[in-house]
Amino acid sequence: MKSTITKKDVAKRTAKIVGEKIYLTEKIVDGVFTALREFMEAANPEVRIEIRDFGVFEVKTTKPKPKARNPKTGEIIYVPARRKTHFKAGKMLKEVLKQPLTDIKPRPDLMEGLDDDEDWEEDWEEGEEKDDDETEGMNEPAAEPEKPAQS
Helix, strand or coil, X not given: CCXXXXXXXXHXXXXXXXXXXXXXXXXXXXXXXXXXXXXXXXXXXXXXXEECCCEEEEEEECCCEEEEECCCCCCEEEECCCEEEEEEXXXXXXXXXXXXXXXXXXXXXXXXXXXXXXXXXXXXXXXXXXXXXXXXXXXXXXXXXXXXXXX
16 A cells, blocks of 8 residues: 655654654754755756765756657647756665565554654644744645636
């Protein structure tokens, strides 16, 4: 079964690993992702972000395609050059992922608490830096965009 790990889950795991409060690690994890995103956005035109023992994020440019075809209409169109992201796993991650599925031993300890929001809320309540403005809507699902009425 496929599971989705969110930024909040990364912050919780980081807090557990480094022995800090979740509200502190959440700010750090958010800052790291923001910094990575800013590096990638500012890439002019390409950038390589290497994180040892994890992998490499790259922004690469694509070639323009003067004779691409629209699959719906069959029309020949021009597709300009653009930037795209690419991730290449590091050596340690590759070795783990190369193992045959039959050799993988389940690690429920690594997946526990991913869907459990109680620890998250308790830790926020203990934190002195909790601000209602910062946490407003944090646990609420994002509102779906309104769909135009069909006639």
